[in-house]
Amino acid sequence: MTAARTVVRVDFRRAQRERAATAPEPRLPRVVGLLALAHEIEREIRAGTIRDHADAARRLGWTRARVSQVVRLAYLAAPIQAAMLALPPTSGRDPITERQLRPIAAEPDWNKQIERWRRLS
Numbered sequence: 001m002t003a004a005r006t007v008v009r010v011d012f013r014r015a016q017r018e019r020a021a022t023a024p025e026p027r028l029p030r031v032v033g034l035l036a037l038a039h040e041i042e043r044e045i046r047a048g049t050i051r052d053h054a055d056a057a058r059r060l061g062w063t064r065a066r067v068s069q070v071v072r073l074a075y076l077a078a079p080i081q082a083a084m085l086a087l088p089p090t091s092g093r094d095p096i097t098e099r100q101l102r103p104i105a106a107e108p109d110w111n112k113q114i115e116r117w118r119r120l121s
Contacts, residue, residue, distance in 0.1 A: 025091065030098065
Protein backbone atom coordinates (compact mmCIF):
# COMPACT_ATOMS: atom_id res chain seq x y z
CA MET A 1 0.00 0.00 0.00
CA THR A 2 1.40 3.40 -0.98
CA ALA A 3 0.12 6.73 0.30
CA ALA A 4 -1.01 9.34 -2.19
CA ARG A 5 1.26 12.38 -2.44
CA THR A 6 0.14 15.88 -3.21
CA VAL A 7 2.44 18.28 -5.02
CA VAL A 8 1.86 21.98 -4.51
CA ARG A 9 3.57 24.57 -6.69
CA VAL A 10 4.12 28.07 -5.40
CA ASP A 11 5.38 30.93 -7.56
CA PHE A 12 7.42 33.13 -5.22
CA ARG A 13 8.63 35.40 -8.00
CA ARG A 14 5.20 36.95 -8.39
CA ALA A 15 5.01 37.97 -4.73
CA GLN A 16 8.45 39.60 -4.95
CA ARG A 17 7.43 41.64 -8.00
CA GLU A 18 4.28 42.87 -6.28
CA ARG A 19 6.23 43.92 -3.18
CA ALA A 20 8.80 45.78 -5.26
CA ALA A 21 6.08 47.62 -7.16
CA THR A 22 4.67 49.23 -4.01
CA ALA A 23 7.27 51.69 -2.76
CA PRO A 24 6.91 52.96 0.82
CA GLU A 25 5.34 56.35 1.37
CA PRO A 26 7.84 59.22 1.58
CA ARG A 27 8.34 60.47 5.13
CA LEU A 28 10.33 63.19 6.82
CA PRO A 29 13.79 62.15 8.03
CA ARG A 30 13.77 61.04 11.67
CA VAL A 31 16.08 63.88 12.76
CA VAL A 32 13.33 66.39 11.88
CA GLY A 33 10.97 64.81 14.41
CA LEU A 34 13.74 64.52 16.99
CA LEU A 35 14.59 68.20 16.55
CA ALA A 36 10.93 69.12 17.15
CA LEU A 37 10.86 66.86 20.23
CA ALA A 38 14.06 68.46 21.54
CA HIS A 39 12.50 71.91 21.35
CA GLU A 40 9.28 70.64 22.93
CA ILE A 41 11.15 69.11 25.90
CA GLU A 42 13.09 72.35 26.43
CA ARG A 43 9.87 74.40 26.15
CA GLU A 44 8.12 72.22 28.74
CA ILE A 45 11.08 72.42 31.13
CA ARG A 46 11.04 76.25 30.88
CA ALA A 47 7.26 76.25 31.44
CA GLY A 48 7.61 74.02 34.49
CA THR A 49 5.50 71.21 33.04
CA ILE A 50 8.55 68.92 33.17
CA ARG A 51 11.14 69.30 35.93
CA ASP A 52 14.26 68.19 34.06
CA HIS A 53 15.68 65.68 31.58
CA ALA A 54 15.22 62.84 34.06
CA ASP A 55 11.52 63.68 34.37
CA ALA A 56 11.20 63.84 30.56
CA ALA A 57 12.96 60.46 30.32
CA ARG A 58 10.49 58.86 32.74
CA ARG A 59 7.53 60.25 30.79
CA LEU A 60 8.93 59.10 27.43
CA GLY A 61 10.14 55.73 28.69
CA TRP A 62 13.70 56.60 27.65
CA THR A 63 16.94 56.86 29.57
CA ARG A 64 18.10 60.26 30.79
CA ALA A 65 21.16 59.90 28.57
CA ARG A 66 18.97 59.42 25.48
CA VAL A 67 16.89 62.49 26.34
CA SER A 68 20.11 64.49 26.75
CA GLN A 69 21.33 63.31 23.33
CA VAL A 70 18.08 64.40 21.68
CA VAL A 71 17.83 67.72 23.54
CA ARG A 72 21.32 68.68 22.35
CA LEU A 73 19.84 68.98 18.86
CA ALA A 74 17.99 72.10 20.07
CA TYR A 75 21.38 73.76 20.63
CA LEU A 76 22.68 73.28 17.12
CA ALA A 77 23.47 76.45 15.18
CA ALA A 78 20.41 78.03 13.61
CA PRO A 79 21.60 77.44 10.00
CA ILE A 80 22.04 73.73 10.77
CA GLN A 81 18.55 73.48 12.24
CA ALA A 82 17.14 75.28 9.20
CA ALA A 83 18.97 72.87 6.88
CA MET A 84 17.63 69.90 8.85
CA LEU A 85 14.07 71.22 8.54
CA ALA A 86 14.60 71.65 4.79
CA LEU A 87 15.62 68.01 4.27
CA PRO A 88 13.36 66.46 1.64
CA PRO A 89 11.04 63.55 2.46
CA THR A 90 12.61 60.16 1.93
CA SER A 91 11.28 56.67 1.37
CA GLY A 92 14.60 54.96 1.99
CA ARG A 93 17.47 55.61 4.34
CA ASP A 94 17.65 58.95 6.06
CA PRO A 95 20.31 61.23 4.55
CA ILE A 96 21.51 62.27 8.01
CA THR A 97 21.08 60.45 11.31
CA GLU A 98 20.97 61.69 14.86
CA ARG A 99 24.08 59.64 15.59
CA GLN A 100 25.98 61.58 12.89
CA LEU A 101 24.84 64.84 14.50
CA ARG A 102 26.02 63.99 18.04
CA PRO A 103 29.64 65.19 17.62
CA ILE A 104 28.39 68.37 15.94
CA ALA A 105 25.89 69.04 18.73
CA ALA A 106 28.60 68.43 21.35
CA GLU A 107 30.63 71.34 19.92
CA PRO A 108 29.68 74.58 21.76
CA ASP A 109 31.05 76.93 19.06
CA TRP A 110 28.44 77.50 16.35
CA ASN A 111 31.08 78.34 13.74
CA LYS A 112 32.80 75.00 14.33
CA GLN A 113 29.41 73.28 14.25
CA ILE A 114 28.73 74.80 10.85
CA GLU A 115 32.17 73.66 9.58
CA ARG A 116 31.46 70.10 10.73
CA TRP A 117 27.97 70.23 9.21
CA ARG A 118 29.39 71.23 5.83
CA ARG A 119 31.76 68.27 5.93
CA LEU A 120 28.87 65.97 6.80
CA SER A 121 26.44 67.12 4.14
